[in-house]
């Protein structure tokens with residue numbers, strides 16, 4: 001995704017001159033999303049939903065027909081792309097299989113758009129291909145509602161059955177994931193996913209602290225091999241460094257989490273960098289940061305007070321430990337994250353949205369904060385949540401604010417490079433150059449929320 005000088009200035013390839021009214025977004029500080037560039041007092045010219053020019057106002061061709069939106073004093077960053085969450089299960093203050101429905105998925109896609117997430121990939125918890133069907137309808141343009149994040153889905157992921165107990169998949173979706181102990185059956189499942197044009201393949205490898213059956217090596221090797229035969233990336237849920245190595249040696253393209261134990265060794269770093277494996281950050285879901293974040297006014301815009309109170313009670317009940325795992329494990333993850341960033345591992349933002357503390361749309365901003373708090377430089381944090389996930393999903397037209405890219409961006413009243421929680425100070429969200437109707441989303445989401453449904 002190396003940017004050339006030609007992309008920085010000049011007209012975007014493929015954009016016809018005069019092919020629609022132009023909008024000049026004028027005067028903002030622009031975070032490009034490439035991990036390097038910030039342009040102050042910038043002119044951002046958008047036509048037909050695509051960025052046409054970006055940079056100096058004086059370099060623009062005079063055009064009396066264009067409209068100007070003044071963004072002086074604002075910061076603009078690319079819309080977020082979250083390649084790892086679980087859609088459709090959240091309602092009120094938690095995730096449960098009983099909440100899952102197409103309507104609830106659409107509710108989440110609205111919440112995501114509201115908070116500036118343009119693309120969301122659900123990773124392995126699709127129930128009866130509901131996500132696949134919704135995604136296909138969205139791709140065909142069958143929804144009138146334009147204020148939705150774009151859905152990607154890995155369909156139903158694969159896990160080993162645990163005799164006498166629920167499997168080691170997610171607690172809210174153990175019955176939705178595909179159980180197998182057979183390489184041939186696993187291949188058949190992956191072929192079925194490929195036939196449905198799934199966007200990735202997910203498998204759960206680890207044994208959840210010895211409480212669940214592990215997926216056997218011949219099975220996960222078959223999964224990865226079959227996924228690659230169909231041009232699909234394979235994402236492995238792992239917990240330990242040893243499992244991470246196993247998954248990578250089997251050919252996994254993505255680790256869905258940082259390994260939590262023990263500290264990474266040279267061998268793991270070499271495997272990750274030599275094979276360019278993407279590692280999802282997934283920090284905030286287990287961040288022991290108390291309940292102060294529940295007081296953020298941006299959360300209350302789409303979550304009613306009784307649901308927030310319920311979340312607070314759950315967090316306080318497990319404090320000082322987070323709702324998932326331990327403080328010690330979290331500190332190891334932070335340390336591992338820094339080691340990986342320093343080693344040049346392809347770290348990609350992931351909010352593991354949709355369960356525990358991960359409120360759809362808001363969890364993504366908690367993840368940005370967690371990454372900054374772990375010591376990742378702010379510009380890299382933004383790049384990890386924009387350019388890198390877009391590239392991972394093969395979205396050539398998203399992820400950075402450059403000519404030729406879609407005009408998907410957040411207008412912020414404060415600068416996230418100063419304080420990453422400023423990513424929540426959203427004044428407006430633009431998707432394909434069009435403002436998301438956030439007040440309409442707020443009215444719709446809040447009117448459909450009749451008190452928290454707890455699990």
Ligand SMILES: [Zn+2]
Pocket residue numbers: 084085086123256352
């Ligand atoms: Zn997950």
